Structure formats: structure tokens, C-alpha cells
Amino acid sequence: MRIGELSDRTGTSRRLLRYYEEQRLIVARRSPNGYRDYDEYNVDRVLQIRGLLDAGLPTRIIKQILPCLDKPRVIYFSDATPEMIATLEHERDRMTQRITCLTRNRDAIADYIDAVRSEVRPDVTG
Template identity: 70%
Template sequence: MRIGELAERTGTSRRLLRYYEQQGLIGSGRSPNGYRQYDESAVGRVLQVRGLLDAGLPTRVIQQVLPCLDTPRSSIRFSGVTPGTIAVLERERDRMSERIQCLTHNRDAIAGYLDALRAAEHTDASPG
């Protein structure tokens, strides 16, 4: 598929897709006329990248994490891993866990509010 279709299917601008490619987060081939060509798996990869970016991971960390998303751990080759890389990943993991807890708390609060609204609506609608 060409970049326009990938952009449409993922809700990602063409400019961002080119940036992801420049950063090594996605790959493409070239058609004889020079247009970028993406295979079907690029849709899922772009959505993974966007999810990790939304979680707050920088692209340099995403580049290191991406192989873990598709490959059995026994097949992953680790290179250039430093204590700093491990520390960054631990901080990001902990930050994600905190964010998940916050989102879970907020989701539960909204669910409780909706329950109260529905109960009040039901009470108001009852003949009295």
C-alpha cells in the first residue's frame, strides 16, 4: 500500500509516517516509480508505535522495544544495552504503571458517576 492509504488506515499523517521511517520504527520498499510501498503489517506496527508514543516513550526507546513486540524473547538479539538504557526502561515502565493506576481510578470514578446518573434518571422517571 502507498503512504496515503497507510495514513488513512492508521489516522497518522504522511509526515509522521515519514518521520517514523526515518527513525527506523517502520520500513517500506520502493515501487518502480519511487513511491513508498508498505506491506499489510505496517498498519499494526504504526498503531504499536503510536500507542507507545501515547504512553510517553521517546522514539529512541521505542526503537529498542519494538523487537520485543513481535519476536519471541529467545530470538531477540540485545546489542548496545547499557545500565542507562535499563534505567530509562525501568523509569518508563514505572511511569506507565502509575498512569495505568490513575486511568483506572478515573475510569472507576466515571463509572460510579454514570451509575449515580442512571439511578437518578430512573428515580426521576418513576411515577410518584
């Protein structure tokens, strides 16, 4: 698929897709006319990248852990430094805290909606 379709399907700007390619987070083949051609798997890959970026991970860490997210999973141990492991542990803990906070906020909003709905009565006109 061309970059425009990948952009539409992932909600990601073409400029950002080119940046992901520059950072070697995604790979495109080049057609004879120079247009980028992306495989179907890049749709999920871009969504994974966006999720990891939203979680606060920098692209340099994302680049290192992306192979671990593939199916079948392939984990590379040769380049795992103590600093990288510490960074990943820190990011994992930060994600866990955000999940806890988001879950608490979601539950509070759901409780609010339930309370409002139970108080709202249909307007009875006579």
C-alpha cells in the same frame, strides 16, 4: 499499500509516517516510480509506535524495543546498556502509574454514570 492507505488505516498523518520511516521505526519499499509501498504488518507497527509515544517513550527508546514486540519475540541483549535498562525501568514505572490513574478515573466515571442513571426517571406526562 501506499502511504495514504496506511495513513487512513492508522489515523496517522502522512508526514508522521514519513518521520517514522526517517527514524527507522517502519520500513517501506520503493516502487519503480518512487512511491512508498508498506507491508500489511506496518498497520500494527504504527499503532504500537503511537501507543508507545502516547505512553511517553521517546523514539530513540521505541526504536530499541520494537524488535522485542515482534512475534515471535526476538530480544537483543548486545546493545542493552545499564542506562537503557534504567530508562526502560523508569518508563515502565511511569506507565504503571498512568495505568493506575487511568483505571481510577475510569472507575470514578463509571460510578458517576451509574449514579446518574439510577436517578434519572422517565418523564411521565399525564
